Amino acid sequence: MHALHKSRTATEEIKPPSKQSSLKSLLSLSQFVLTSGQPGQPAFQKHSRISYLEVEVLDAQTRKQICILEKMLPSFTIADVKHKFYKACPQWYPSRVGLQLESNGPPLRETQALKNLATSSIITLYFRDLGTQINWTTVFLTEYTGPLLIYLLFYFRLPNLYGLEDINHYSRQPVVHLACLCHSLHYTKQILETLFLHCFSNENTALEKLLKGCAFYWGFTAWMAYYINHPLYTPPSFGNRQVMPALVCFLVCGAGNYFTNAVIIQVHKTGTKNHFVRPTYNPLTWLFKLVSCPNYTYEMGAWISFTIMTQTFPVAVFTLMLSLQLILWAQRKHYQYQKDYKNYPSYRTALIPFIL
Template sequence: MPQCFVPAMFRKRKTSTPEHKRDFHGSALTAPHNDMRTFFSLSQLVLSAGHLRPPPVQRHSKTTYFEVEILDAQSKKQICVVDKIPPSSTLLDVKHKFHKVCPQWSPSRVGLRLERNGPYLKDSVNIKRLAASSIITLYFTDMGQQVSWTTVFLTEYTGPLLIYLLFYIRLSSIYDAKESARSLRHPVVHLACACHCLHYVRRLLETLFVHKISEGHTPLKNMIKGCAFYWGFTSWIAYYINHPQYTPPSFGNKQVTFAALVFLMCEAGNHFINAALVHQNQSGKLTSFPSPSINPFTWLFTLVSCPNYTYEIGSWISFTVMTQTLPAGVFAFLMAIQLAQWARKKHQFYLKRCTTCRWRKAAMIPFIL
C-alpha cells in the first residue's frame, strides 16, 4: 500500500544520545553519575587527611621595658632618662647607655644608688631586681678617675720592692759615702733584704697568676693612699735597717735564725692558703667556711676563718723580731688593725652563708679574735 504522507510537524523526532552521556544500559544520561564520583573522591580525600585544624594563632610576645631616671645625688636634679631597658639588662648596661647620653662620665666612674645615702650598686645587679614599677629612679655620684684592681695591686707591691733595693745599695744621696764604706754590714741586713724582697715578689706573682681579681675599678685616690702607706713605711724601714749605724738584734744569731724560720713558714702558709681559697672557689666547694686539705699549712682553717691574714701578721711580726727595728713594729701593728677589720667582715659573711655550722671559730687569731 502506498505510504501515507505525514506532515513534518506530526512526525516523531528521533533524538540520539551521545555516547559519553549514556548509562550502563546505553540509554540513560551519565553526567549525574560523574558528579557523584567526583564528590565521593573529594570526600575520601578529606577523610584521609584527618580532622581539619584551625590555623595556629600567632602570639605576639610582649616585652616590658624599663625606664631609668638618673638624678644627681646632691641636688636631686634629673640628669637624664635612659629608656627601653630590657629586663635582662644589668646595671653595667645602664651605665654604658648613660655614657652615650653623657660622654663626660665613663662607666667606671659612675656610681649609682637606689637611695641618696645608700650603698653603691654592683655592676652585675639585674635591673629587674631593682624595679618596683616600669620606672626606676637611681642617684648618680661621680666616683672620680678610676683604675683597675690589678693596677692597684701591682703598683702597691712593685714600689716597696724597688724602694728597699735603693736603700740597700746605700745611695750616696741617702747615706754618707765615707761612713758607708767604713762600716761592715751585719748578716741580718742581707737576710732582711732577701726576706723583704721575697715577700713582695710572692705578692706580685700571686696577683698575676693565683688570685682571681675582680674586673671592677676603684678610685685613683684609693690607690694613692695605698701607695703612700706601703711606699712610705718601706722607706722608713729600709732606711733604719740599711743605715751604716744599724745595731743588730740583742740576742744575736739565735734571734735572727728563729725569726727568719718563722718568717719563711708564714710566707709559705700564706701562699698555700691563697691557693686553696682560689681552688675551692673555682671548684664550687666553698659553700660555707673554707675547709682544710691534706696540706698542713691549711689546717689553720679549723681554728680561724682567715688564716691568710694570720700568716701575714706572723710574717711582719717575725720580720720585726729579726731586724729589731721600731718602724717594722709600727708597720706590723697598723697592718694587724687593718687585717683584723677585713677578717671580721669575712667571718660575718661566712656565718651568714653557713646555716648548719655554728662552732666557735675565730676570725684571724685563734681563740682571741
C-alpha cells in the first residue's frame, strides 16, 4: 500500500506541464525578447511629449495677420517672441517691436512668459511699431550734457551773443558766478550718476522721447542762461540775504538727491524687493520716513532754491514745469508702492510731507 502511494506521488511529480502553463511561459519569453535592448539601456523608455504653442501676430491698427510663429515653448518669454518675430520680419528689429494682448492695451514686459499668457495652444498678440529706439544711458547723457554746455556758452558771452559792442565794460554780479557754479555742479552730478550710479534695464525708449526731452531741457537752459548772464542783469532784491540761504539750500538739496538715489539703486542692485525703501544712518535719507520719493523732493527743492537765488522769470517757469512733472511721477510711484506692499506706512505722502 505504501509502495502504491509512493508510486502515485512520483507519477504526479513528473506530470507534464499543462497547456495554460506553456502559454504563460511563451508570453513571458516573447515579452523579454521584445523589451530587451542593448546593454546599459532600460527595458522601458518613456517618451516625454512636448506641447508647443503657436503665436499669431496681428497688426494693432488694422488687425490683419502679419505672421504665425510656430513651435514656441511655454517657457519662452516675450523677448524670445520678439527675436522670432524679427527672423520672420527682418524690417522690425526686436527693440522697436511692441507686443500687446489687446489692440489698445499696454505693451507686454519682455520678461513675461508665454505660459502665463496662454489660455489655449494659440496665443494672439498685437504688434505695434515703437519706432527708432535709443538706450536710456544715451538719452540721459544727451539730455544732461546739452544744458551743461549751453549754459557755459552764455556764461562766457561769446561774441555777438548779446549784440552789445562794449560788452566787456559791463561788470558781472557775484550771483552770476554762483549761478553758473550751481548749474554746472547740478548737471555734472547728473552725468556722473548716469555713468556710475544708475542701473538701466535693457529696454530702450523711442527716439521721439529723446527729442522731446532735449527740446525741454536745452530750450529752457538757453532761456535761463540768456537772462542770468545778460550784461544788464540785476541781482536779487535782498542781495546776499537772499542769495546765500538759497545757495546753502541748493547744495543741501543736491546732496540729498544724490544720497537718496544711492539708497534706491542699492535696493535694486541687491534685488531686495520684499520690503520698501527705508532710510539709512545718513540724515539726508531720513526723508524716506515721510515721503515715497525724496529724491524728487530734493530735486524740486534745488530748483526752487535756484529760482530764489537768481530771481528770474525763465527759471521760475522751468521750476514750475519740472515740479508738475515730478509730482506726476511721484504720485504714480506712491500708488504702486501702496499696491505692492500691504504694510506700507499710511502716513507717507508722495512728494511733500503731510501735504502731497
